[in-house]
Ligand SMILES: O=c1nc2n(C[C@H](O)[C@H](O)[C@H](O)CO)c3cc(O)ccc3cc-2c(=O)[nH]1
Ligand SMILES: C[C@H]1O[C@@H](n2cnc3c(N)ncnc32)[C@H](O)[C@@H]1O
Ligand code: MET
């Protein structure tokens with residue numbers, strides 16, 4: 001393997017890059033992207049399925065989570081899940097993004113009661129059947145974003161999903177201390193998150209992970225997190241995409257008054273991520289959390305993540321996605337072109353279990369490759 005010419009010292013020094021230095025850093029990252037991904041910037045057409053909003057964690061930045069008694073604290077019923085998926089299918093969606101709270105049944109009797117009425121003991125048990133329902137009754141491919149999982153759970157979910165994901169957020173334990181965003185959030189222990197990604201690696205599950213920036217971490221902790229992700233990929237080869245997501249402050253949360261990362265901070269971090277990570281890893285940033293999102297292209301991204309024509313981004317519901325026409329136009333204005341992809345990237349299609357391969361080839365055509373579809 002050719003050693004990466006961008007060293008850890010280079011990455012650390014890049015933390016203070018502004019002006020000309022930032023410009024040069026970004027140009028270098030964009031060039032690395034061009035060499036491996038060309039001029040295509042992809043997105044996945046998806047629906048968002050928030051299976052439950054209850055969660056045993058209370059991350060300081062999260063507005064998704066609802067405690068029992070609060071409005072919106074619930075589980076979707078199987079009928080509601082299928083209804084969202086079917087309506088998405090009619091609008092041309094290919095991905096069902098299951099994103100949900102983590103193990104609420106360990107904390108709330110109300111969650112246990114709802115699950116029992118549905119016939120389940122745990123949220124993960126219900127999630128597996130909800131994925132199967134979507135797989136059997138629609139053409140959508142489930143992508144599971146359920147937080148920290150045990151290896152046996154990943155193995156069961158693997159049978160009913162095309163890909164899985166979980167943001168590492170950050171590899172620093174410091175963020176779990178009192179006053180920090182992951183205080184009293186057992187599932188945000190970095191060691192457990194890293195083990196989840198490794199378990200997916202051992203099982204050959206195409207995986208999405210990433211970092212949430214601006215939540216109190218230092219530049220060095222951000223760099224360490226990117227290296228930790230890349231190391232897992234070098235051992236297991238399963239990290240298909242890495243998301244760099246910028247924290248947005250939300251009213252009503254512990255971090256409502258926290259200062260948001262600047263656009264330059266995002267541009268710098270994306271460039272460094274592109275230069276640290278194996279070039280085969282897709283670099284994704286969401287276009288709905290920054291006004292001048294097209295500038296991300298000049299920092300080396302090649303993907304916008306999931307975009308929905310039907311459902312909101314339930315994690316950032318106040319931040320609407322750009323319409324696909326606008327995304328396409330603004331991508332094209334930078335000299336690149338917007339293309340549609342599936343939740344599983346072409347390089348990973350061949351490694352899926354039998355059932356999923358059948359489902360995916362149904363979507364992708366007889367050559368078994370993800371369809372490149374141009375959006376006007
Ligand atoms: O709409 C969203 N989609 C999120 N997605 C979905 C993403 O946009 C894509 O749909 C998938 O990664 C498939 O490529 C995530 C997927 C993960 O595996 C891990 C974290 C996220 C985070 C978000 C998110 O905050 N909002
Ligand atoms: C699904 C992912 O969404 C991210 N997430 C959760 N809350 C916020 C917020 N306020 N701003 C930006 N991203 C957020 C976390 O990284 C989580 O893992
Ligand atoms: C709704 S947040 C995304 C899923 C999971 N609870 C996590 O934080 O990783």
Ligand code: SF4
Pocket residue numbers: 055056057058059062063064065100101102147187
């Ligand atoms: S970010 Fe995920 S783990 Fe944290 S409180 Fe929200 S739903 Fe729970």
